[in-house]
Amino acid sequence: MADEPQLQAKRPVSAALAGPYGHPFHPILVTVPIGAWVTSLVFDIASHVVHRPGFLTQGSQWLIAVGVIGALLAAMVGFLDLFAIPVGTAAFRTALVHMTLNLLVTVAYAANFLWRSSTYSEGGSVGLGRLILSALSLAALGVAGHLGGKLAYRYGVRVADENTQAEGYTTGRTRRNAHSEM
Template identity: 55%
Template sequence: MNDFNQAKQPKSILAGPYGHPFHPVMVTVPIGAWVASVVFDIIAFASSGDESVFSEGAYWLILIGIVGAVVAALFGLMDLLVIPRGTPAFRTGLTHMAANLTVVVLFVVNFVIRAGQGYEEASVVGFVISLIALALLGFSGWLGGKLAYHYGVRVASEETQREGFR
């Protein structure tokens, strides 16, 4: 099997079947939770009433995102391991992974800061960290798209894709 086809096949069925990896589905949980946490922060800052409901909501959404990201990372690692080392695709995968790990660390720091301050008011520092982390997450998502759509990692071969257009 050549390097190109090797990167299309799952190393384990746990990573998802051929042409349908689980990692892209799993990342929707942390992305959604973290984006929602920023929305909750904005509502808390704009609220003239009880902002603690929304600041606490942001706190728990960040935790949900962290847990979801760890799970998604395990599936992403399985996909990374099928990419031949020394290739541009593998280097892109490593950069994607490093960026995502940095995002998770930023959200863990954010979570700890918020835990220390309590829920009574929205965290300005936490909000800024969230915005920085989401910007980095956007860059990492672009790299993930490059892996799938440009390099075809874990994407079905063109022969398989043609079946859908007959």
């Protein structure tokens, strides 16, 4: 059986805001910035391939904005999940690095959005500096995502305990045998 600090990290601070036990909102919300930012980089690269790239550069800029908004929403919910992790643990330290990297990535994308605003109506391809900033930001997001995976899959933060998980592995035969042994 898991010890008390580990069990604490599995329970939400506020089920209404962070998601109920076994169904945290943070992993759902992070799909918005990840998807938006990956697609914006694809648009950035594609803007160097097509004849009239204006629609791609503008689409990329707005995808960056969608990603920043989504990241801020995910960060608010993730911050609540951070409160469930006991201070001083390896999980807490990992969560702090995860949070810091994600906030830096979000700031980099917000800056990239503003940097692009000066050339929004030109209709040309995305400048090399802006493209590189997006690629580096996405790489940092990958590292932060790896740490988020470590929090969930290695440390079990906001993941149901083993007894709850075992419910998904019972078969009709297992349930009948358990009842017949009583």
